[in-house]
Amino acid sequence: MHIDKRKVLVLNNSYEPINICSWKKAIIMIIKGNATSLEDTDIIINSPSTKLLLPSVLRLAHYVPVPKIRNKLNKSYVLLRDSFICQYCGKKLKESEITLDHIIPRSRGGRNNWQNLATACPECNSKKGDKLPEEAGFRLKKDPRRYQPFSMLYQLQFCVYLDERWKKYLFLD
Ligand SMILES: [Zn+2]
Helix, strand or coil: CCHHHCEEEEECCCCCEEEEEEHHHHHHHHHCCCEEEEEEEEEEEECCCCEEEEEEEEEECCCCCCCCCCCCCCHHHHHHHCCCECCCCCCECCHHHCEEEECCCHHHCCCCCHHHEEEECHHHHHHHCCCCCCCCCCCCCCCHHHCCCCCCHHHHCCCCCCCHHHHHHHCCC
């Protein structure tokens, strides 16, 4: 990946994810002492005064109050949460193959919210049809109800980039 495409996850002092920033902004924050790196990449950055590893996850030195963004339904968030993996058969999906399945079908009162949506491949989605997962012989790989919405949802909808190192800070499993 080209370095300019690298993004850095920013956690509040409380470890709550609050932003995604460019790697340049991340370096400035570290040099100024406004943040420390929790996870580094293996890319070395040479600045005139110092040499450091490009961070992947930053933690702010001080707590910053952040207004909570409401838990709005968003397809990107569902895909990120599910790591682009079909939640029924475990297949890693290409963008063109992705469908979203209502775990409790809408015809049976299932809501259109992120806790009732799972990433699915077209085969599993059509096999499941209007059934509950158990009725179709499926077991969800992960239960979406275990995941909490977080205040960076708004940024995430513009960003399908996901660094593996971010996962333990973004999701509760
Ligand atoms: Zn599948």
